[in-house]
Amino acid sequence: MFKVGLATFENTTKRINSIIMGKDSYSLHDKIYVATDCIIFGFDDGVLKLLVFKRTIEPHKGIFSLIGSFVKLNESIKTAAERVLEEITGLKNVFMEELKTYNAVDRDPGYRCISIGQYALIKINDYDKDLVEKHNAIWYPFDELPELVLDHSQMVIDALTRLRSKARYQPIGFELLPTKFTLPQLQSLYEAIYQKKMDSRNFRKKVLSFGVLIKLEEKDKLNSKKGAFFYKFDHEKYEELVTRGINFEV
Amino acid sequence: MFKVGLATFENTTKRINSIIMGKDSYSLHDKIYVATDCIIFGFDDGVLKLLVFKRTIEPHKGIFSLIGSFVKLNESIKTAAERVLEEITGLKNVFMEELKTYNAVDRDPGYRCISIGQYALIKINDYDKDLVEKHNAIWYPFDELPELVLDHSQMVIDALTRLRSKARYQPIGFELLPTKFTLPQLQSLYEAIYQKKMDSRNFRKKVLSFGVLIKLEEKDKLNSKKGAFFYKFDHEKYEELVTRGINFEV
DNA sequence: AATTATTAACGTAAAAATTACGCTTATTAT
């Protein structure tokens, strides 16, 4: 791989900085800060929720905000997001995907800062409740969300749009459910995501036709008299079908 | 909107920098540079092409690369991309959309730099040929692309994947064609994007069923004996249908 | 001047997928 010597590096850096600032000298504040913010989805008993937290320090003290962090020099953006996510929920290995960058010149007053939004889907019963509480984080139902700081409300809107289009052709819904779930639960998740009622008979037919669900012996007796069979997601089968190019449109 | 005073700003900056670097003092090179690279698509007589250029300065002199730039402090990422795009093709108001960020810690040797990939679709006969030539830029057919610098080859792969999934449900194909185009031309574009032959009768039926094409009097006599009618895209009708929530899956 | 080759354009039947809706079943509460 190409490697620049120190002298060349000095020159290159100067040239880059002159491009960025339109001049050769620059002050310490002449830089673009890089941050990431996490849009964390959870699904709780038929309701789609979002994890937000109340800021305890300036700027924007007391206002609700997404969970985020500046990106360190020696970590990737995803690593930064995983770091804060673990810090606040205790969770590792969570489904997370880049949404888009938020980079309007004046999005953050005071200094130039871009943020890369990342949305995460978590199984809402797995997180560490003490940690969440300690960080002033709260699960809010989607339709009761408070106003968020800066452009964070827009991030949430964009993330929901993405979740909707993504859930259409990839079974990422399972990331939001417990490992064992029932078909009525799965349907209520899709109904929450798309904000519309679906026909249970057609939903069941469609979902089972993909062949990525394994029916378990056990039944969930908490939510109905008859009880609904638990299913689990067949990750192997899913990977196999994806490589074969199957369409999972729900 | 919240506004920090100067003193607070100093403190905030210090705190941010200590997060980023894990220390309070930092050298001039302790920053993440923000760049953008453009994946520029064109469609030329049945062949999907990409605009790349041969670097004339270090680093990576002589190697092919996408067209890109560092993002200036007072411009958005999109503005930066539009700036280089105009510089090299002379074109303004081009269809361009964020792809994703490329941010591996070691993606660029020498300094930490993230790049936001943006893909652009241009009508290949509109660009300024002298400008392109002056910048050592060349249109390459997709299947003859040379190896590109850094992670630029990956950007191209990702952009093509995005173009494919996007063209499925949004008529962005029109961005790659001249204002007046024939149905066989449109079909050959889709065949180039998806790398597969389609049935002309079904393609025609499907595309016309959306009701966003206006048939013109004029015929294109260059490509066939019979000649094919020109069509143009009905932007108004399209917007109307989008707001009504119509699905444009091709 | 008639014939051939080429590709645009139109149409229709078969197959597949989606939608709408009826009915039975298991279980708890009354």
Added chain:
DNA sequence: ATAATAAGCGTAATTTTTACGTTAATAATT
């Protein structure tokens, strides 16, 4: 015992997609 409730299975009607036959317009060829 019976009623109430939601799960689970099935089937007909409708819509969409796919496959493919045919005609039409024109330039090149004989």
